[in-house]
Amino acid sequence: MKQKKIIVCDAIHQKGFELLKSENDIEVIDAVGVDKEELLNIIGEADVAITRSSTDINEKFLNSAKNMKAIVRAGVGVDNVDQDGCSRRGIIAMNVPTANTIAAVELTMAHLLGTARSFTNANNHLKNDRVWKREKWYGTELSGKKLGVIGFGNIGSRVAIRAKSFDMDIVAYDPYITSSKVTDLDMTYTTNFDDILACDFITIHTPKNKETIDIISFDEIKKMKDGVRLVNCARGGLYNEEALYEGIKSGKIAFAGIDVFSYEPATDHFLLDLENICVTPHLGANTIESQEKIAIQAAENAISAARGVSYPNALNLPIKAEDLPPFVEPYLELVQKMGFLCAQINKASIKSVKIEAEGEVGEYVKSLLTFALVGSLKESIGDKINYVNAEFVANEKAIDTKFEAINNSSGYKNKITIRLTTEKGVTTVNGTVFGEDEQRIVGINGFKFDFKPKGKMIVVKNSDVPGVIADISSMLSSVGVNIADFRLGRDEHGLAMAVILVDENIDKKLVAKLNELDTCIWAEYAVI
Structure with missing residues (x-):
């Protein structure tokens, strides 16, 4: 079998490399740290590329990627990926949108608590200015307050669940979900955006598109409660930054927690001049666990794409x-x-x-x-x-x-x-x-199962008589094949089917031997 070539253009967690190198049909090209001009000379032989923000998937890259079938952006953001250019060349562009879910959820909770208690300001006042002035830093409690959640997907729903454990009342706005996803959690679902604007705290968890850019701007802030507190750990530009600045400066917005900006790095952003704001440099995915998950999912997606099995989270x-x-x-x-x-x-x-x-x-x-x-x-x-x-x-x-x-x-x-x-x-x-x-x-064929569609597997249809499992296990053991899982389905006509997940590749000779068993009706090997 000809090996598929996956090139890793930017640094990923070592677990991702280990996964790629563990596959017999995959050749890994480690281009981490390679000069971007030199990279153009070596990507031509690759079937799939794994990239991050350091590598621009632009016309120069795509013109050099003569054999490229797919590109995996190891992360959520794809601002540096020319999706139309990929489509014109028949290249599937993919990202990894869920690996940083928990990291983003927990950062949002940190900002939510920060907006309530002004931790960053109190810390700086004591640590940097050496001033002990407790009366300056009165906050507010989350308990009993209304939290407006804009976008109730992977991240927004988990933020809501955690906020509810703080005894907050949750109001969710998301026109693309069924209301039961919210109401089943004993939360309020609304189609009226003004219900969100009436909340004590507001957090946003939507993609950045024509519907969501400036979803909160001057008019929306005017409708809000005096002393409202806003959080954005999603994408820069969902809150109009000029309107946010004016709202915080005037006191209409008591405090804001912002992790993302319209233009990054935002080292000279005007929002940084304000006192009642906590800012972080786009840390949503910055946990050890998240980086490991991103690398593993990117590697898994790249392997699936290289094999042509599937293209998870394809964007084009x-x-x-x-x-x-x-x-x-x-x-x-x-x-x-x-x-x-x-x-x-x-x-x-x-x-x-x-x-x-x-x-x-x-x-x-x-x-x-x-x-x-x-x-x-x-x-x-x-x-x-x-x-x-x-x-x-x-x-x-x-x-x-x-x-x-x-x-x-x-x-x-x-x-x-x-x-x-x-x-x-x-x-x-x-x-x-x-x-x-x-x-x-x-x-499968009327036999009931429950297994993940992933990995190497032998599918066997056989007579439902004693000794079949022992015969199959013995044959696999004799050639050093380890069984990772064994799923069995039976019918009412004396037949059974087994799905045997294995760790090693299976050759045609072994499949032929399985088919020679007296109890075997047929056996096939599949890789998903």
Whole structure:
């Protein structure tokens, strides 16, 4: 198997490097610290690049990246990534948006407490000025106060939960979620932005786009309570900075906690001249744990992209992710993995691909089809298949494609099914997402399972008789293959199916030996 090349352009946590180097089919090019002009001479051989803010993904970079299939920005911000340029060249641009969630949540709580008690000012007054003046630093308590949360996604919802433990009353504004996500937590959901402006504290957790830039400006601050306290640990420019300055200077805003600015580094920003403001230099992701998670997720995403299995958090898809509710996005990746699994189990010329969706995700079943096709065709076409040409290739090969929203009868809140028909027969895989992004395979060909669609696995259909597990385990052990997990499904007709997650690569000879077992109906090896 030809190795895929992943180039690491900027420093990431060592755990990310360890993960990349542990994969037999991946060659790692360590370009950390390489001069950016010299980098242009070596990226041409790479299939995937991992970058951070130090490397600009601009025209010069893209022109040099002749073999590039995907770019992973190890972090949330993609201001330095030319997404349109990537799209024109067929390069998938990705980021890692959730690895710093807890770090950002906890920094927000620090700023929330800071705005209530003026810790930074009190600290500086005593430590730097050597003045002991307790009466100058009266604060206010969080308990009993209203906190307005703008944006109730991964970070905003967790901030709200923590603030509620301080006995705060939470009012949430987010037009892109169902109200039950808020009300189920005994919090108030509103579609009236004025309800947010009436709160004692306000924090924002939205992406930066045309809807959210200056979402709080002069007019909004006028409507606020006197003595309101504002926090922004999301993106610079969500609060109009001139309006924020005037609001703090006039006393309308009692205190603000700001981690992000419209232009960074903000070492000479006018907000720094104000007393009643606590500022930090964009520290949202700056924890040891967060940096490790970012590196691991970036490495995992790069490996998946190099193999063509999936492109997690792709930013330049033909389907605009921002037009879909957040809960749909994990299903896009999941259905692609399901298609890839189907094609590895059922290796033959594809006749049809059908997607069925139950629950709320059924409204977006058409969007799932492209991803299912990319996954299904990857096994036979390889790197030539992508989101742009998937439907064209399917038509060219006379593959029948269908999608359907069906009644929810499975017991899952949302469930998707892919039916892959080949010359050999039909393979069906079912999947769902638990919580916000926990992907699971919950069925294969009618056998019930529950496992993550990730890693190396052997899928075996067999007669449900004693000794099968022992026979398989013994055979794997004899060739030094370690079993990481063993999932078993059974039916009422004397048959069973096993999904065996393993640590090592499996060769064709071992799969052939498994198929020779008297109890084995068929066995296949798959990597997701």
